[in-house]
Amino acid sequence: MYKVLIVEDDPMVALINEQYVGRHKAFTLAGTCGNGEEALAFLQRQAVDLVILDVFLPKLSGLDVLQKIREREIPTAVIMVTAANDPATLRTATSLGAVDYLVKPFAYERFREALDRFAARAKALEGDGLLNQASIDLILGRKDAPKEALPKGIQEQTRAIILERLKESGDWMTGEEIAEIAGISAVTVRRYMNHLVQTGQVESRINYETGGRPAQLYKIG
Secondary structure, three states, rough: OOOEEEEEHHHHHHHHHHHHOOOOOOOEEEEEOHHHHHHHHHHHHOOOOOEEEOOOOOOOOHHHHHHHHHHOOOOOOOEEEEHHHHHOHHHHHHHHHOEEEEOOOHHHHHHHHHHHHHHHHHOOOOOOOOOHHHHHHHHHOOOOOOOOOOOOOOOOHHHHHHHHHHHHHHOOOEEHHHHHOOOOOOHHHHHHHHHHOOOEEEEEEEEEEOOOEEEEEEEEE
């Protein structure tokens, strides 16, 4: 699991961010800091994979924290979560390597998308094997990377979430189980599973040993 540090001086916002992180099965909370100096001290003591970082912080701003993370070569990714929506702050954050930038207030879906993107990039960078162009485009976040044409009613983001959850499980799952861990309705999951089975990305079989109605099971192909 990916370890996350939340740096936020507003206790209510920090709690919401903690709850959002806790809803994603690939991430775990490593700690919460209320100011920039505390965050840097934490990062010197403990390694984390991702920092959720506010801009407006006591003692040391989020941009200063991000700059010091880079100067000290602390190996962590940073997602900015802030009310700052001016171009100068965004330019500075991205130039210092922030992998995403969320403007408050935001919905859980946007927060989850940021985590999903981070996890996909991190997974693509695992190992020592050579990268193909599709993997490089994913890591660099290219918006114009070529995408396959999808049937009406099938969205790439939702499909990616379902596939990621199936990969994390690695076992046979019912549509209801997939819906629960992916945070998607069972009706939506059934539509996507039909598409994924037809395209050969997912295997399907029927379990007759349920003691009642047979259950359709799915597993990553």
